[in-house]
Amino acid sequence: MAFLHKSLLYFCLLHFIALPTQALKPPFRPKALVLPITKDSSTLQYTTQINQRTPLVQLKLTVDLGGRHLWVDCQTPRYISSSFKPARCNSAQCRLADSAGWSCEPECHPNTPTRPGCNKNTCRVYPENTVSFIPDWGQVGQDVVSLRSTDGSTVGQTVAYPDFIFACAPTLLLNGLAKGVKGMVGLGRNRVSLPSQFSNVAKRFALCLSSSPNNNGVLIFGDVSYKIFPNVYSSDSLAFTPLILNPVSTSSIHRDSEPSAEYFIGVKSIKIDDKAIPLNKTLLSINKQGYGGTKISTTYYPYTALHTSIYNSLIKEFTKRMQSQGAKRVEAVAPFEACFNSTGIFGTRVGPSVPVISLALKDSKVDWDMYGSNSMVEVKKGVFCLGFVDGGWNPVTSIVLGGYQLENVLLQFDVAGKRFGFSPTLLGQRTGCAHFNFTTNA
Template sequence: MTLDVGGDSSWIDCVNGCLFFLQACPLSTGTIGEAAQDVVSVQSTDGKNPGKVASVPRFLFTCAWSFLMEGLASGVQGVAGLGRTKISMTSQFFAAFSFPRKFAVCLSSSNGVVFFGDGPYTFLPFNTDVSKSLIYTPLILNPVNTAAVSVQGEPSADYFIGVTGIAVNEKPVALNKTLLSISKERNGGTKISTVAPYTVMEISIYKAVVEAFMKQIPRVPRVSAVAPFVTCFDARSFSSSRVGPAVPHIDLVLPNKLVWRIFGANSKVKVNKDVLCLGFVDGGDDRRTSIVIGGHQMEDNLLQFDVAASRLGFTSSLLFRQTTCSNFNFTTTA
């Protein structure tokens, strides 16, 4: 895992299969680890090019058991916590560099990037500042911690957003909307987490979305399921577009008539050369959180977490802008 940060903005280079988790605990388990301090070297950026290297002299981290890495991507050596806790990487960088309490995540199937601080966030090949395209929706604080191990009365370190509905090809999906809100028992709602490689939905929501999706493509035959996916198709059934396979788009409906639109590149997963699957996972009926937006649905979407203003900025797919999250300038020094 390679780290580079600093300046008005800062970034982490996801070169060697590193994963970034937007919650306090990477897995649904807890264990005892050893806390330590060390110097972390980070690299600044003006939002276009890497700049000078800076250091955090007393960066807190923990050494945990290797079994916590089981099930993660090949080559992962550790977990970078970006949650709301006081000792997360974001909180420590905010304190060390005194820049705005914002960070932006841009995941890719190759080289993704995380910026710490405000924009611009400029991507090649056209030097596009994608921060100008951000749409904002409130971040919601769940007053009860959803981690496997927590202190009573401690709020969740996760980032929740207020999804109010789901639509397929702009047609509303019939579902139990009470599941979309955080209940008095602090269950339900929608959170963002790259711990889940694909978006996980409570079973009734999942079935409703699949049914609505299939209604839009009634003549497209299904093929055998490929775990963990259930709804799969012959890849030759779909043409290609700038934003992936030409399939019905899926909208996460947000307050004030905003939508986070999910196009084919993020809704479909090519499991082999012949099979495309709908990239959502049935989470069962016993879920604390109704929807967990996973890493595949975030790929090539820039998400800015404005912690100070408690809002999420999102761009939807950067493929429309003829760029990707791998197109930040990782090499040229300003």
């Protein structure tokens, strides 16, 4: 009997030693995660593609920098997935989604069969279409989400997140979004946005928007160096300014105590060719009601929107400067007001040769300079317009930095470090956001 026990032990040891080395490998831990970002030529929205569900379905989604959730249309066509799980009322998932205070009863017809987006005893949130400013209720659920890994240089193997929290929304929320889009990707400052749920790779992400609809920009979650061919950029390559938390939510529907999920920075003045323009500086601070200040957005407008008084001052001073250089102002082309004949406006590596618009940032030694590529829009042959729009006399936020002003600039949102990093325009370094290598190495 002792001989039998020894034989069994010897057999088990041999079997363990003979296991394939592949089976003994630790689980893959990505350095970072990556998504391509495409500019839609019709709407000027920025979109990405992400895989969700079982079996996997590729979804085209609009990128919402300040969005609170990943939300998708679960109505049309019907959401089908064997791995979908509704988030039950008062569960940990509901608490993470910050659904407290909202009803758990689905607003579905009593005879509607149970399905994703229409489950009983499931908590709900209020996802928002921040392009057309439409909010509506949506039920919280979990499902598989997968995307590719990266080392900051090339694209690696696929990484799956089996219990990703998202919101099931009605089809009407798609109104105004780019063709083929099925929802929105939220990158905001809350606990169920993409950066938060991918925080195992690092609670910071980089965004680089391409100006061309034919070439992808890039979104990278993680603490890596970013190779935008032929250059490599790290945190040391960027200028930083603090991220400011607006204590009052800027969403259409929110709880009284809810802070904003959007990204705010401190601007102390706006300069043209290093000369500050006159403006009411109280508009640059956030008041107790959450009004004022400066935020960065990929959805609010395709172009930077300014409080009317700031806009008028910018138009006046920029036009004065352009005319002193011999530029001829021509008829306005909506939505722009300050338009100029292109005669005498020469092309440079960083766009049309026009005065530099700079944001002087609080607690930063470096201004955010915007050259012609980020300030002027060629609206038709022979005509350039200043690419800023009038945001009205009573906007919630005084300055909303829009996508056009962000293109071909490497941006880093370091939520853990409470700071925002930015590069000079990459065009000045003979590269651009379209030069990330999406060739796979796995």
